[in-house]
Amino acid sequence: MARRSYNQYCGLSRSLDLVGERWTLLIVRELMSGPKRYSDLADALDGIGTSLLAARVKQLEQDGLIARRQLPRPAASQVYDLTPAGRELAAALVPLALWGLRHEFDEPRRPGENYRAEWTLVFLATLIDPSATTGLRATIQFRLDDSPAVLSIDDGEVHVTPGEADHPDIVVNTGLRTLAALTAAGSPPSLTEVSERIRIEGDPALAQLLLELLSRNRFGGLLG
Amino acid sequence: MARRSYNQYCGLSRSLDLVGERWTLLIVRELMSGPKRYSDLADALDGIGTSLLAARVKQLEQDGLIARRQLPRPAASQVYDLTPAGRELAAALVPLALWGLRHEFDEPRRPGENYRAEWTLVFLATLIDPSATTGLRATIQFRLDDSPAVLSIDDGEVHVTPGEADHPDIVVNTGLRTLAALTAAGSPPSLTEVSERIRIEGDPALAQLLLELLSRNRFGGLLG
């Protein structure tokens, strides 16, 4: 059975031939916060049929965008992870995700709508200029609208993981809309300016640095 | 009939709820090279059903991403055009299009595959730093793998249109892969270096400037 294609010699068309089908890009997004098991994916992607998920990961693996890895014992389990090509794709999704974020500013979270902090945090984290974090090592616990995720900064490497950190340096408690607005701010606000909308527990110096990393980001004003 | 939604409070999911269905983003791409009539779209998007195209443009219009405009008389016709929100979306597609471009480098154009120069040129044109073109006014006729499109630079404004220009300042004859590689080059090559792969007729100074605009672009090495 041949794969459906737009049959156009065009970068966008070819991208969509590969990853334009339903759910595919959300699987990629899911793997941006670290390797995941099949059931992790099924759990996060509410509404996807298990059969369709299996077909998607198989296709993504064949296309070299994700890889299936066996976890070291005694985990006795396997995980899916992004390949370098998959990470490049993930980076290319950032502007599209931010565009969606800007356009949903006006309307709050809908009742019954699924939500995980890492879904947004993985994209906001890519805005941090890695070269601005050399020598820095910090574990930042976020709680966005009550959903927990961790931003880890380790000397130029920035990662996001779901859930709770063991010993976070600071804890940031805020809402998604506030956080997103921060990345578009341009100049970093002071802690007191945002104290009403962002509650931060822990080292104030690190907190202020975080505000600067997010607001004076790599893209400057390049994105809408 | 309710619209299908991923039901996730996430920028990427919301984007895909809006424009993730088949053909939708290609309609947006098509309008990046100027307003188009319904039949222009149907002609460019080979394989789309006329019924589906009508449904897509209607939905895009309802979502405020495109607008239907009546052409001044005696055209007696209507065109679709991007709204400001639609243009922001188009800008957000650039990295995805470039990602596809990079990953199709290895394989040439497939036999029977549709191709239009403006499909690629609209994305490459966004790489040009507008502030680097202040005071510049130039009409550049491209012929990429024999398909014609025009790049117009007018004092900070950069536009791409399909087809032939009336009085181009220079004519650039090259292939898509060469042109794409140029944007990833970093430092601009000299005219003699690329003379084998890019044939340029007209003012050499303008030609050299064009090479510089495309290679030292806005994103630097930010994109893979």
Added chain:
DNA sequence: CCGGATCCGTAACGATACTG
């Protein structure tokens, strides 16, 4: 000719049940 609408066969998707 342009700008669609209608109809119908096929492919993709969603939900549930089932299995190694």
Added chain:
DNA sequence: CAGTATCGTTACGGATCCGG
């Protein structure tokens, strides 16, 4: 846990037709 099998529903593709 990591999928496969089945089946009803929705979306898409191609053709034809229709009003301005």
